Amino acid sequence: MAGRVVYASFEMQFPLGGIRVLSQQVALLRAAGVEAYRWTPTPGFRYTWFDDDVPTLSGMTLELDQDDVLLLPEVAVAPDYDPAPGGHTVIYSQGHYITFLGTADVEPYPGWATRPALWTVSQAGVHMLRRALPGFEPHLVPNVIDAELFRPGAERIRRVAWMSRKRPMESTLLRRLLRSDPRSQGVELHDINGVSHEEVARVLGETSVFIALGSPEGEGFGLPAAEAMAAGCLVTGYTGGGGAELFDSPSAWPIAELATDELADKALELLDRPDQDDVRRAGRQWVQDRYNTKTATDALVEGVRLARAMPGGAATATHPARWLAEIVKHFPKQPEPVAGS
Numbered sequence: 001m002a003g004r005v006v007y008a009s010f011e012m013q014f015p016l017g018g019i020r021v022l023s024q025q026v027a028l029l030r031a032a033g034v035e036a037y038r039w040t041p042t043p044g045f046r047y048t049w050f051d052d053d054v055p056t057l058s059g060m061t062l063e064l065d066q067d068d069v070l071l072l073p074e075v076a077v078a079p080d081y082d083p084a085p086g087g088h089t090v091i092y093s094q095g096h097y098i099t100f101l102g103t104a105d106v107e108p109y110p111g112w113a114t115r116p117a118l119w120t121v122s123q124a125g126v127h128m129l130r131r132a133l134p135g136f137e138p139h140l141v142p143n144v145i146d147a148e149l150f151r152p153g154a155e156r157i158r159r160v161a162w163m164s165r166k167r168p169m170e171s172t173l174l175r176r177l178l179r180s181d182p183r184s185q186g187v188e189l190h191d192i193n194g195v196s197h198e199e200v201a202r203v204l205g206e207t208s209v210f211i212a213l214g215s216p217e218g219e220g221f222g223l224p225a226a227e228a229m230a231a232g233c234l235v236t237g238y239t240g241g242g243g244a245e246l247f248d249s250p251s252a253w254p255i256a257e258l259a260t261d262e263l264a265d266k267a268l269e270l271l272d273r274p275d276q277d278d279v280r281r282a283g284r285q286w287v288q289d290r291y292n293t294k295t296a297t298d299a300l301v302e303g304v305r306l307a308r309a310m311p312g313g314a315a316t317a318t319h320p321a322r323w324l325a326e327i328v329k330h331f332p333k334q335p336e337p338v339a340g341s
Contacts, residue, residue, distance in 0.1 A: 003067025005029055005036040005304055006057065008076060008083070008319055015049050015197065017223040018073060018094045021121075023047070024144060026054040028297045034304060041321050050197040060322060064088075066313040069304055071119075074099040076320035078327055082112040087315030089116040090307050093138070096125040096242065097218030100132070102330045109133060117307035121221045122242040139306060141299040143221055145230045145291040149198070152232035152280070153205030159188040160267045161203060161233075162211035163224055170213065170260055177264040184268060200224075204231035208276075209267045212237025219243050225252065230287045232280040234273065236266040251283020 007022045022038065029036035036055075043058040064070060070084045074093040079102065083089065091110065093099045103110060110116065120126055120138045129138040160178060164171035171191065178184050190207065192200050204210060210228035212235055219240030226246055228235050235252040247254040253270070255263045273279065320327065 003035070003065060003069065003308065005034055005069045005071065006039050006062065006064070006317070007037070007071045008039045008073070008317075010073075010076075010321060010324070011040050011042060011045055013048055015194070019047065020050050020197065021094065021143060021223075022071075022073070022092075023050075023052060023054050025141075025296070025300060028144070028293060029300055029304070030055070031293075032297050032301055034301065039319060041319050060319050062317045062319070064315045064317050067308060068314075069307045070315075070317050072320055075101060075327055075331075077110045078102050078320075078323050079106055079111065081318075081320070081323045081326070083320060084315040084317040085113040086313055087114070087317060088307055088310065088312035089114070090303070091116045091118050092141075093118065093120040093125060093129060093220065095215075095218070095220035096120060096122075096128045096132075097215075097220070099129065102327065114312050115310065117303065117310055119303055123245050124242045125220055128241075139299070139303045141303055142295050143223060143226070143291050144293055144296045145223075145226045145287050146201075147230045147284070147288050147292075149201045150227045150230040151201075151205060152284070153202070155206060156208055156232070157188060157206045158186060158271060159190055159207045160184075160209045160211060160271070161190040161192055161207045161228075162213055162237075164191045164193045164213070166215040167213045170258070173260050174211070174213075174264060177261055178267065181264065181268055183271075187268070187271065201227070201231065204228050204233055207231070207233050209233060209270045210235050210237075211263060211267050212240075212243065214238050214240035214243065222246055226287055226291060229283040232284055234270045234276060234279065234283070236263060236270060238263075249283050249286045251279050251286070 009022050026036045026038050037057045038054050039057045041060050046052045064087050069088045071090040118136045118138045119141050126138045126140050210233040212225035220242040222240050222243030225235050229251050239254050
């Protein structure tokens with residue numbers, strides 16, 4: 001396949017699943033014979049919070065040939081900023097709820113010289129974006145869950161784990177509800193916020209129950225829930241919209257949004273589920289069957305083909321870091337960086 005696929009990524013040194021997915025897709029495309037790169041402005045930049053060895057391009061501008069495709073995350077779209085006028089572009093919506101964060105009144109979206117292709121990560125994302133953007137046809141690129149990294153450990157601890165980053169206030173209530181319940185005696189309560197990707201995998205491999213909280217603004221997919229199932233956890237929590245498909249798994253139980261007491265009840269109930277070993281295995285297999293390198297690679301290659309088939313040619317690309325100040329003013333406070341990064 002002629003031409004490059006270039007993923008523009010922001011230089012954020014704290015765990016963000018979306019950034020890790022972009023780097024993972026570079027590796028998948030290269031393994032399929034596609035010349036793909038991650039693009040960050042600073043020469044030699046590498047992420048410190050996961051194993052980062054994908055080929056990279058640097059600089060604030062980049063010359064694109066007629067067969068090159070530039071991919072940008074949905075949050076990089078800002079009014080009056082065309083990243084590659086006249087070029088082949090893809091907007092990759094990993095969170096359909098935040099796709100229009102800074103562009104609610106832009107018509108026609110996204111206001112660029114040529115229409116981009118549009119990718120997303122969940123069935124809910126396809127449905128929502130198709131309705132929000134008549135004339136676009138969102139292309140589904142499923143996430144890959146690394147079942148070698150996220151796998152059952154040597155032993156299973158009576159532990160309930162969750163990640164508080166996106167719901168810190170509700171997490172304080174959740175911890176109190178769990179700790180105050182007599183059924184929690186001897187149960188370890190573990191918040192896995194702010195640790196490395198590899199440490200999250202290790203903890204989940206030993207954890208009995210994972211509580212999926214997600215973002216109160218909605219999730220495009222919900223990687224932690226899928227990773228927890230691959231690690232053999234029983235999962236309960238909020239679907240976040242985009243994660244609804246994950247709760248079709250035999251090892252996942254959805255709870256109504258903000259029913260924090262029901263969340264605590266279900267987590268403690270699952271600790272003593274009688275057939276849990278069989279359910280854990282079934283849930284892990286369910287994830288492996290759907291979110292693997294083959295399904296993702298096939299979708300990526302087809303997505304690149306469709307993007308190249310759209311109008312576009314050679315262009316000078318500008319990295320969206322140039323208008324980062326415009327992007328971040330629409331976001332709440334950013335999470336704390338990983339210790340030591």
